[in-house]
Amino acid sequence: MNSPIIAEDTEIARLRSLEQLAILDTAPEARFDQITRMARHLFGVPMSAVSLLDRDRQWIKSTQGLDMQNIPRSETVCQTTIARAYHHPEDPMVILEDARRDTVFADLPGVAADGGVRFYAGYPLYGPGGHPVGTFCIYDTEPRRLDSTQLAAFVELAEWAQRELERSDELERAARIQRELLPRHEIELPGYDLESSCVQAFAVGGDFYDYYRIGPYSMFSLADVMGKGLGAAILTASVRSALRGVTHALAGYGDDRPDLGRTVGAVAAQLADDFDRTGTFVTLFHAALDVESGALDYVDGGHGLAMIVRRDGTVEPLRSSGLPLGVIENHSWTAQHTALYPGDMLMICSDGLLDHLGDVDCGWESVPAFAAAHPSPKQLLAAVDTLAAATAPLDDITVVALRRRDC
Structure with missing residues (x-):
């Protein structure tokens, strides 16, 4: 698989933006867990997550149904979502109705494995300076589609995750x-x-x-x-x-x-x-x-x-x-x-x-x-x-x- 392209100077700025949030490797928080629990219930999916993408890893801040907290960046679909936010900022969402039918993602360990991810929907989350630093995602082990109403709900939950990431009201x-x-x-x-x-x-x-x-x-x-x-x-x-x-x-x-x-x-x-x-x-x-x-x-x-x-x-x-x-x-x-x-x-x-x-x-x-x-x-x-x-x-x-x- 070819890694999504992000220019080196842009990646440096993105990582600085992530560091400014001071959230990597922090303890679980109810304000994020509420979002991932609701997403799992609302869409009837087995897995949902709020995660941050570091230089070499994807770190999971909140997860429902995923028994892991660190994933090598090269093995994630979310790195594509991050890159898309730069290349297509007007439409940054990534949806894979069946990841195994996409040659770019079919060989990823989390997709190729028995019971692996078939459906993926990811939306970028942004840090200071407008750099995409993480994602809000839902996953399913079966292929599926989201209708227009579900797409709107997915974007609203992503916006909620964004507000919590910024801690806007309090800060x-x-x-x-x-x-x-x-x-x-x-x-x-x-x-x-x-x-x-x-x-x-x-x-x-x-x-x-x-x-x-x-x-x-x-x-x-x-x-x-x-x-x-x-x-x-x-x-x-x-x-x-x-x-x-x-x-x-x-x-x-x-x-x-x-x-x-x-x-x-x-x-x-x-x-x-x-x-x-x-x-x-x-x-x-x-x-x-x-x-x-x-x-x-x-x-x-x-x-x-x-x-x-x-x-x-x-x-x-x-x-x-x-x-x-x-x-x-x-x-x-x-x-x-x-x-x-x-x-x-x-x-x-x-x-x-x-x-x-x-x-x-x-x-x-x-x-x-x-x-x-x-x-x-x-x-x-x-x-x-x-x-x-x-x-x-x-x-x-x-x-x-x-x-x-x-x-």
Whole structure:
């Protein structure tokens, strides 16, 4: 049998889309099992499935009547359904009324075997970016046909499976709320240019950035909670809320200058039980800028992805020995000090940018070069958007850039 043709670059993008769903090899879920049970009952077939097609295997997320979870990709009919979604997107469904009479499929082990599949109906399921990543299928051991009413019902069940794959209702609401928690308006920063962005790999993610004014100071934060998806997003909201709350509370006691070490320590103590029970941690860069003078205090809690691009093009990393929050109980953090002079740009990013720059395994060396090549916030964020548009991210890409204008 000749394998259905999918161009290599398209297949890479398809596999990335599948990986973004973070669903391969997960436990069975009732929301998918309801669909396959209904399909088996509605069409009177012995087998139905919701499956995902990886590089070398078809993995079954939900099955009724199939006593297997992994099938070599080369032995599946579903790889043809995936390919058809690219070649005939207007009509992607594949129906074989008798697979043994089709020379393309007759020799497949699951077809040729005694009691093997004779009837097959498959509809592609799509991941981020519109790539077909899986199928909704029904099977029979006898040849059969679907009339127009049954075809319509089959498509409706496939659309139900698609909605569940996207987890649209729950995640769209969560994503909307998470977007609303990002700064909605630019803060008043006379003499500075500010740009920020968070390109999420999933509907919701574990990155956040924040900025706001406290008297003469402007506060900037960027954090990355370990993990992905909804669980990370819940902790992200907790970290953001705690950080804002502690900062405003300390300011209310009349501190002339934000004590960042004390702030981060208080946030870590407040969330210590949450970190412990969930077995997670968060990296954090938190800074206070004296808007008038350009003096910059900062705490780096294991983040290591902040820098200043100086006016002459040199890049100064902003690092410290502070650990991520949640790693060690009662850890303390000490603020570091520097300054933004006219023409300098502060750039903070998450490690999702490392992946897109191809630097995830060898450190962060490409990030300073990338920042230096785009020495204004608008240029930098435009370049980030171009990267994210070219290849769907596997991790959130979050960037905050602040430049002090030339005098």
